[in-house]
Amino acid sequence: MADQMGDSADSLLIEAPSKLKLPLKVPQKTLCGPGPTNMHTRVRDALKLPLLGHMHKEFTEIMDEIQSGIRYIFQTQNQMTFAVSGTGHAGMECCLVNLLEPQDSVCVVNSGIWGERCADMVKRLQGVPHFISSGELGRGVSSDVVEKALIQWSPKVMYVAQGESSTGVMEDIKMIAAVADKYSCLVIVDTVASLGAVPLNMDEWKVDCVFTGSQKVLGSPPGTSLVSFSDKAVAKYKHRTTPVTSYLFDIANNAKYWNIEGYRPRGYHYTGAISSFYALREAIGVICEEGLLETQKRHQDAALYLHEKLRELNLELFVCEKSFRLPTVTTIRCPSAVNPVAVTNYLMDNFKLEISGGLGPTKGLVWRIGLMGPNATRDKVDFIVGCLSEALKALKTSHL
Numbered sequence: 001m002a003d004q005m006g007d008s009a010d011s012l013l014i015e016a017p018s019k020l021k022l023p024l025k026v027p028q029k030t031l032c033g034p035g036p037t038n039m040h041t042r043v044r045d046a047l048k049l050p051l052l053g054h055m056h057k058e059f060t061e062i063m064d065e066i067q068s069g070i071r072y073i074f075q076t077q078n079q080m081t082f083a084v085s086g087t088g089h090a091g092m093e094c095c096l097v098n099l100l101e102p103q104d105s106v107c108v109v110n111s112g113i114w115g116e117r118c119a120d121m122v123k124r125l126q127g128v129p130h131f132i133s134s135g136e137l138g139r140g141v142s143s144d145v146v147e148k149a150l151i152q153w154s155p156k157v158m159y160v161a162q163g164e165s166s167t168g169v170m171e172d173i174k175m176i177a178a179v180a181d182k183y184s185c186l187v188i189v190d191t192v193a194s195l196g197a198v199p200l201n202m203d204e205w206k207v208d209c210v211f212t213g214s215q216k217v218l219g220s221p222p223g224t225s226l227v228s229f230s231d232k233a234v235a236k237y238k239h240r241t242t243p244v245t246s247y248l249f250d251i252a253n254n255a256k257y258w259n260i261e262g263y264r265p266r267g268y269h270y271t272g273a274i275s276s277f278y279a280l281r282e283a284i285g286v287i288c289e290e291g292l293l294e295t296q297k298r299h300q301d302a303a304l305y306l307h308e309k310l311r312e313l314n315l316e317l318f319v320c321e322k323s324f325r326l327p328t329v330t331t332i333r334c335p336s337a338v339n340p341v342a343v344t345n346y347l348m349d350n351f352k353l354e355i356s357g358g359l360g361p362t363k364g365l366v367w368r369i370g371l372m373g374p375n376a377t378r379d380k381v382d383f384i385v386g387c388l389s390e391a392l393k394a395l396k397t398s399h400l
């Protein structure tokens with residue numbers, strides 16, 4: 001020990017980076033891409049609160065409040081409901097790693113990039129993914145297509161993103177879950193880009209597993225995911241013949257930390273992300289204060305208003321059929337005469353406004369405008385459309 005301390009002597013090989021000696025500054029931007037979105041004031045204030053210990057009574061009470069809030073926003077009474085540390089991908093991985101075993105067949109609804117991402121995870125877990133697709137980018141799947149796939153592949157599990165943020169497609173979860181139920185297939189619904197903006201009645205629709213992220217409609221920083229498993233999903237977990245390959249995401253370990261019936265008393269699993277959980281508690285609190293249905297209505301109203309304003313600018317929506325349009329992320333076909341990247345750069349340089357280009361199959365094809373959390377208002381739409389109109393005018397001369 002003495003020798004080790006002696007080694008730390010008076011000179012270091014690597015110097016402290018000089019920039020890090022100064023406090024951090026970041027610009028204020030309007031985040032209207034597909035997420036993250038700007039934070040609610042209640043959320044921002046919560047991030048300044050003092051730390052508590054991760055097993056302190058005051059903190060575990062906050063965890064209980066988060067849990068009851070998740071049950072409200074997912075509309076479920078599932079016991080196995082909790083938050084995990086990590087972004088939306090963590091939620092996806094938590095659902096898949098607990099429900100899949102090697103060789104399990106999984107049907108993956110593929111309406112953009114997230115189905116591909118899920119299939120990648122399924123393969124890493126030695127499962128066998130089969131894609132279900134409408135065959136047309138910008139269109140959701142029909143009950144016929146889903147039913148055919150379930151008959152062909154007899155999957156144990158199915159994945160579908162309710163809101164495909166890369167294409168702006170919204171899938172009909174009520175219909176998909178009803179078809180899956182007929183074939184005893186568990187359904188995992190990715191609501192990262194949709195929860196809070198459109199209905200998701202987990203129990204009523206018999207959805208087995210739901211996950212979402214904190215940084216979209218919830219208006220909280222990225223870094224926490226919310227998950228819930230139905231009793232049927234937990235039964236599949238309990239009948240596993242192989243161990244869950246992730247210690248962190250194993251639902252039994254999380255259930256212990258979240259004091260879930262059957263796993264009590266509460267015990268340490270990992271150090272809860274204290275400040276992130278404060279933020280999450282406040283983000284869910286904002287929805288409780290406004291009311292879930294009101295929050296959904298506000299998002300849908302803002303999206304419809306945006307669509308109307310975009311039509312006035314002669315811009316074309318990428319998702320043709322209204323029923324498949326996701327209110328949180330609107331995809332706009334980029335007019336061929338304008339350089340799409342020049343437009344997004346112009347908005348950022350002149351207005352500190354973020355709207356995004358396409359992702360995966362929509363790269364170069366669309367712009368994506370996100371209206372989520374505190375940004376889902378008509379005022380924000382007027383601001384975005386005003387800036388966009390100016391950008392298009394300014395860039396027309398140089399790009400047409």
Ligand SMILES: Cc1ncc(COP(=O)(O)O)c(C=O)c1O
Binds near residue numbers: 092
């Ligand atoms: C539908 C969907 N699923 C999953 C993710 C992944 O979430 P994250 O980037 O927070 O890990 C996203 C992110 O945009 C998403 O839109």
